[in-house]
Amino acid sequence: MFIRFFTLLSLLLTPAFAHVCAQQKQAITPKPAPTPQTFYAEGVSIEFTVEPARSTELIAGEEATVRFKISGTDGGVPLSNLRPVAWVDQRATQQISDARACREKVQSFLQSSFTKRPTVDLNAYFILALNNEPNISVIDPLSGFGGSKLYTLVVLKSQGEDWVLSRDNKRLYVSMPAVNQVAVIDVPSWKVIANVDAGVKPSRLVLQRDGRYLWVGNDSAAENESGVTVIDTVTNKPLRHITTGLGHHEIALNDNDTIAFVTNKTTGTVSVIDVRKLEVVKQTGGGSQPAAIAYSSLSKAAYVVYEGDGSIAVIGGAKHDLLARLQGQPGLRSIRISPDGRYAFALNTSKSTVHVIDLSSNRVVQSIGIGPGADQIAFTRQFAYIRSAASEAVAMIRLADLGKEASITRFPAGQKAPGEARTSSLADAIVPSPEDGSVLVANPADKMIYYYTEGMAAPMGSFQNYKRDPRALLILDNSLRETQRGVYTTTLRLTGAGHYDVAFLLDSPRIVNCFDLTVAENPDAPRRVETAFKIDPIAKQALAKVGERFDLRFRLVDTKTGKPTMDLDDVRVLVFLAPGIWQQREDAKSVGEGVYEMSFVPPDPGVYYVFVQSASLGLEFNQSTPLTLSAIK
Numbered sequence: 001m002f003i004r005f006f007t008l009l010s011l012l013l014t015p016a017f018a019h020v021c022a023q024q025k026q027a028i029t030p031k032p033a034p035t036p037q038t039f040y041a042e043g044v045s046i047e048f049t050v051e052p053a054r055s056t057e058l059i060a061g062e063e064a065t066v067r068f069k070i071s072g073t074d075g076g077v078p079l080s081n082l083r084p085v086a087w088v089d090q091r092a093t094q095q096i097s098d099a100r101a102c103r104e105k106v107q108s109f110l111q112s113s114f115t116k117r118p119t120v121d122l123n124a125y126f127i128l129a130l131n132n133e134p135n136i137s138v139i140d141p142l143s144g145f146g147g148s149k150l151y152t153l154v155v156l157k158s159q160g161e162d163w164v165l166s167r168d169n170k171r172l173y174v175s176m177p178a179v180n181q182v183a184v185i186d187v188p189s190w191k192v193i194a195n196v197d198a199g200v201k202p203s204r205l206v207l208q209r210d211g212r213y214l215w216v217g218n219d220s221a222a223e224n225e226s227g228v229t230v231i232d233t234v235t236n237k238p239l240r241h242i243t244t245g246l247g248h249h250e251i252a253l254n255d256n257d258t259i260a261f262v263t264n265k266t267t268g269t270v271s272v273i274d275v276r277k278l279e280v281v282k283q284t285g286g287g288s289q290p291a292a293i294a295y296s297s298l299s300k301a302a303y304v305v306y307e308g309d310g311s312i313a314v315i316g317g318a319k320h321d322l323l324a325r326l327q328g329q330p331g332l333r334s335i336r337i338s339p340d341g342r343y344a345f346a347l348n349t350s351k352s353t354v355h356v357i358d359l360s361s362n363r364v365v366q367s368i369g370i371g372p373g374a375d376q377i378a379f380t381r382q383f384a385y386i387r388s389a390a391s392e393a394v395a396m397i398r399l400a401d402l403g404k405e406a407s408i409t410r411f412p413a414g415q416k417a418p419g420e421a422r423t424s425s426l427a428d429a430i431v432p433s434p435e436d437g438s439v440l441v442a443n444p445a446d447k448m449i450y451y452y453t454e455g456m457a458a459p460m461g462s463f464q465n466y467k468r469d470p471r472a473l474l475i476l477d478n479s480l481r482e483t484q485r486g487v488y489t490t491t492l493r494l495t496g497a498g499h500y501d502v503a504f505l506l507d508s509p510r511i512v513n514c515f516d517l518t519v520a521e522n523p524d525a526p527r528r529v530e531t532a533f534k535i536d537p538i539a540k541q542a543l544a545k546v547g548e549r550f551d552l553r554f555r556l557v558d559t560k561t562g563k564p565t566m567d568l569d570d571v572r573v574l575v576f577l578a579p580g581i582w583q584q585r586e587d588a589k590s591v592g593e594g595v596y597e598m599s600f601v602p603p604d605p606g607v608y609y610v611f612v613q614s615a616s617l618g619l620e621f622n623q624s625t626p627l628t629l630s631a632i633k
Contacts, residue, residue: 036069037516042509045073048502050517053188053491060497060522063188066122068480068488068504078486086480087118087503088492088517097501102514106503119500120492125434126151126476127449128172129442132423132469134158136174138190138476139449139463150466152190156183162426164207164214165474168483169491171233172474173214175202182216184236187476188491194236199229204426206251206260213239213275215260217249227271228262230278240278244271252295252302261302261315263290270304270313272320282320287311291333298341299359305332305346312346312355314362324362328355336377338384343402345377345384354386356402368406370395373419378430378439383454385430385439389419394430394441394452411458413450414443421445427472434477444469460604461582497521532559533619535612535627538595542629544602552610554627555594556617564594565617573598574611574621577631588612602631 037048046068053063066086070079087109091097097105109118129137136154158178165172165187172185175198182202184194204217214231218241227244228251231237245264252261253275260273263285270285270293288308295302301316301323310332314324331350337359338345344357352374356366371388374395378385386395393410401407418429421444429442437454449470450459480488500517536555544550555564556571567590576583582603588596602608610627613620 039511039513039515040073041511041513043073044079044506044509044511045069045071045076046504046506046511046513047071048504048515058494058517058519060494060519062522063491063493065188066480066490066492066502069486070488070506071486080482080485082482082488082506082508084480084488084504084506086122086490086505088120088122089118089501089503090496090498091501094499096499096516097514102501102503103512105501105514106505106512109503118503119496120494122490122492123479125478127440127463128474128476129449129465129468129470130160130163130174130425130427130472130474131465132159132421132444132471134160134176135468136160136172136185137465137468137470139465141451141463149463154185154190154192156192157181157195159423160425161203162205163472163474164205165476166207166211166233167209168211168489169476169478169481173205173207175205175216177201177203177219182214182231196231196236197238198231199227199238199241200225202229204249204251206253207233208253208257208275209255210257212257215251215253217251217262219248221246226264228260228273242271242273242278242280244273244280245269245283247289248291250291250293252293254295254300254302255297259320261293261295261304263293263304265289265291265307268308270302270315272315284315284320284322285313286322287313287325292335294335294337294344296337296341296344296359299362303335303337303344303346303357303359305335307332310348312357312364326355326357326362326364328364328367329353334375334377336379338399339379339381340399343399345386347374347377347386349373349375349389352388354384354397356406358403365403366406368397368408370408371410376429378428378432380432380437380439380454382437387413387418387430387441389424390417392417392443396454411452411456413441413452413459414446414448416443416445418443418445421469421471423469423471425471427474429470429472431473431475433475434479440473440475442470442473444471449473461577494519533557533565533614533617534559534625535610536564537627542627544608544629544631546602546605546631546633549599549601550629550631551597551599552588552627552629553591553595553597554588554612556596556612556614556619557594565614566590566594568596568614568616570615571596572613574613575600575608577602577604577606577608605631605633 039046049067051065127139134156138151140151158176160174163174174183181195182198186193198216199218200220202216203219206215216229220226229241230239232239244262245267247266250263262271269283272282287306291307293304304313310329312326331348333349334347346355358365371391373390374388376387384397392414394413396409441450449463451461452459483489502515536557538553571588586598588598611621
């Protein structure tokens, strides 16, 4: 994320940069239904709206949806696959920032200098941990400074087994086998809005690409209760139960959500279901203990791995016939398809081997030995990550080496093997992070979440899960996402009443603009107490060297008098590396004339945030606007 920011900064500073900023005024009382604000530049129309989540007006402390509709001014054609970024920043007056102030504000958010940070960063993300307890931890890796990073805790009726997030990030569905229900969580408010009856022992969840139906695998021991339950996500009610066969069920859908493939592990079959009719149209397979399934957009076929006999079946064609059968060894339990769609990875847990399948020819092109008890696969653009239940080490296979002699590297994701934990989950314990080339790994045995960046020998840092076992992870990317063609959306919490600039930046074509946002007081919430002090750095530009001591000097200035505070002995500094993966707390000493000093050694390149605390001033870490600096190698 930060690499992208610095790239955009260089674009901002080019002489050819095209910049216009609308100037608007708006009364402090928000309108019940905010009207769109539209900006035109470089043949592009940008329409900005904010929609409150639960009321008709924008209220402090409540959630709201921010939406940018981007289209060409010639014909109004939606512009897709763009990478806009945005920030929300409170201003002191009703007057929206002019063109120059808006540009300077955007530059300050991007560059490595001791400048103010935005009130709300719309380019952040949350880490969700599915715990051994009946709850979900929501962790804010960046803003949880000065104390707990736990943003909130979502309480469930019973322990969750699997989960899936809707494509618009508005709904999270969690299966709860012990109570035979699926929890429906409203993400903007983090509230459970429904507990839907989902058949007996609901386990695996798969959401259609169009979001209309949620498919739930029912692992009941009774034949008439074993199969899948289909839930209508509009009404949050079960639509139909379909009996398919006995055993655990894995589910895959074809590209246009017209066919569902369901494995029946005990029966040894694969059920082919017509989604429009919600009826089984074929039973196929013919292997022993089908354990996992994946659908390939490249070959238009489903790939099923059989744990009992070690075979891999390819099911496709107009009649969903058995197109091919590849033979391996018993013990196959998992299969995943690489991001480019070219290869499938089939894991043999008992043999500690991964088979690489070329989907264009349906051939096993490589078999690679990996860690003991390998049970999960995840991908970034460059690597396949394989977790082993019997080892704390995570194996990495470079995707570019497939078809050649594959080299395996490993990094330790904790102190204990994840298999030492009390329970496991069907959901993924390794997920790619929003920063390119990095992953997050849950280790329930350590009760920790580890952050790893490619090229490092060990994780760069970790996140506590506050004595809870993180069995699985999800990333809620809160940055602007294209939710429909040409429409980029995210959700934010409006932190306080007042007037705000919504600073918007598009890199191609190069456009920057500040839109206006006004938020009303929340009568049900106490007024936020603003600090009367600010951090004034001695050096206005800050660039540190990794591994070298950096001396930080600053003044604590009384905002009412403009004078620095003198000779305090309780000034404490918190420094952390975004997105919160390393931190250090040190006392700052007074060096005279109201100047305070502390030193630290940045361990890694990146952006560092600096917060200050003083008990005698009543100043807490989360009340001060942080300084930022950059560290380079």
